[in-house]
Amino acid sequence: MSFSIASLLSQHRSDKFDLHDRYLNAQMVRVLKTIGYDRNYQRAVGQYLYDEHGNEYLDLLSGFGVYAFGRNHPTMISALKEVLTLEMPDLVQLDASILSGLLAQEILTTTPDNLSRVFFCNSGTEAVEASIKFARYATKRNRIICCDHAYHGLTMGALSLNGEQIFRDGFGPLLLDCGSVPFNDLAALEKALCNKDVAAFIVEPVQGKGVNIPDDNYLPEVERLCKQYGTLFVADEIQTGIGRTGKFWAIEHWQVKPDMICMAKALSGGFVPVGAVAMTQKIMDSVFNRMDRAVVHGSTFSKNNMAMAAGLASLEIIKTQKLVENSARIGSEIVNRLNVVKGQFEFFKEARGKGSMIAVEFKSPSSLSLKAAWMMLETANKGLFCQMITIPLFKEHRILTQVAGHGMNVVKLLPPLILQQRDLDHIIAAFNKTIADTHQIPGSIWELGKNLATHALKAKAG
Structure with a gap:
């Protein structure tokens, strides 16, 4: 058999x-x-998941941003089938593969003109690890600076740059000489850089944890300060890149030119992991500066044919389906339509975002009965209110979302960039109904809240 x-x-x-x-x-x-x-x-098709009973679910997380054009796209499947049937040589380690060269060429047509070289790896965290090593070697400095609440991956080097303490607890001591500064705080950044001992400042153009958007002058000033103090400016576009924010790269919103861009997630199309770092010629040449150093950093599977074909197909789909433009349109409509209810619901603070990277934030209400209910949840576990949004969205409306980070009352949306009008209407109706239900005390949604609080308090006691 x-x-x-x-x-x-x-x-x-x-x-x-x-x-x-x-x-x-x-x-x-x-x-x-x-x-x-x-x-x-x-099964899964595009933006939809289907369970054993045939129920349809709208996935607004898209594999944490991996499935920018949905699951099981026919162009991607066709490209990968082709690779499997062509009997191509693969991972010939003393060779230069054609598909990796073609993918590097395509990537560099999308990046700022100061970037001219690409290093391939298997994931976002590997891209960050590579950027750390390259920055330290190129500058002959050890220290790396990141932002509070940043997320750059979970391997030991990337974890040293992770601003969420829950991911770090119990895994120390971490190995790198690192520091962090508040996001969007230029004075704090300059203070961290002024000793001229920092190899790189690595920053998400829009922070994933909380979907925090910088002031308009922040990234241009980051670029200026990094140049002034000899620090490399590294843009972590692993989640924000490849159309997510309504531009191909999020840095385009602020017209900056980093020394390196880390990328992964949507580049893979969700089938075969692929990550990369685009960088300046100077950085590449400083690391790989002699023939005997041609192999000082690499990754066994990084340029495999399936991954490279997935990357090429992803870029083709993004371009031909005009998904960057679609991302901007989708995100704008979701944010604008959600904000229509601002002022109508006490718990609702705002919807915000760049393109299809969206936060829906909630806040403490003013009326006494609602405030007491809010404090019950916050006492049990800070940020628990958002579970009263995400769970009903899933159970009652079959919409998959997530809380944007630990200890925050923000629901995060990373929808595929292919949503249709019926999807947008469904999202708005489901959010409005769920938010309205939270204002009904007593009510079934607050029974859920009490259960969540009970579980949270038991976990604390244990």
Whole structure:
């Protein structure tokens, strides 16, 4: 009998949670079952997931931004099938592969004109690790500066630049000489750079945790300060890049030219992991400066043909379907239509974003009964109110969203850049209904809130 994935899936479709509970992360299974996200998805097309009963779910996370053009895009599938049937040589380590050269060429047509070289790797965190090493070697400095609440990955070097303490707790001491400054604070940045001992300042143009958008002068001044003090300016565009913010690169909103751009996620199309760092000629030449140093940094699978073909197909889809423009249009409509209710609901603060990277933020209300309910949740676990938004959105409206970060009352949307009008109407109606329900005390949504608070307090006590 020949090996068959279809046969395995048919035999084990109902076993996935048991398998994860036995052999993988059992705590994640507990989380999914506790909040009611334990669905058996059977297939995925574009922006939609379908469970075993045929129910359709609108995925507004797109694999944390990986599926910019949705799942199982036919152009991507066709490109990968071609690679599998062409019998191409792959990972010939003493060789230069054609597809990696073509993908590097395509990437550099999209970046600022000061960037002319590309290094490939397997993921966003590997791209950050590469940028750290290249910056330290190119500048002969050790120190790296990031921003508070930043997220740059979870490997040890990238973790040193992670501004979310929950990801760092218990994994120290971390290895790098790093420091952090508040996002959007130029005075703090200059103070950190003025000793001229910082190799690189790495920053997300729009912070993923909370979807924090800088002032208009922030990134241009970052570029100026980095040049003034001899520090490399590294833009982490792993989530913000490739159309997400309504520009191909988020840095285009502020017309800046970093020394390096880290990228991944949407570049892969979701099929084969691929990451990259675009950089100046000077940085590349400083690291790989002699023939005997041609292999001082690399990654075994980084330029494999499937990954490179996925990258080429992704860029083609983004371009031919005009998804950068679509991202700007989609995001603008969602933000504007959500903000129509500002002032009508006490819990609702604002919707904001750049393109299709969107935050929906909530706040403490003014009326006594609502404030008491809010404080009950905040006392149990700061930021818990947003679970009262995301869980009903999922259970009642079949919309998948997430809380934007630990300890914050922000719901984050990273929708595929292919949403249709019916999707946008569904999003607005679902949010408006869910937000309205939170203002009904007592009500079923506050029964959920009490249960969440009880679980949170038990977890603290344990």
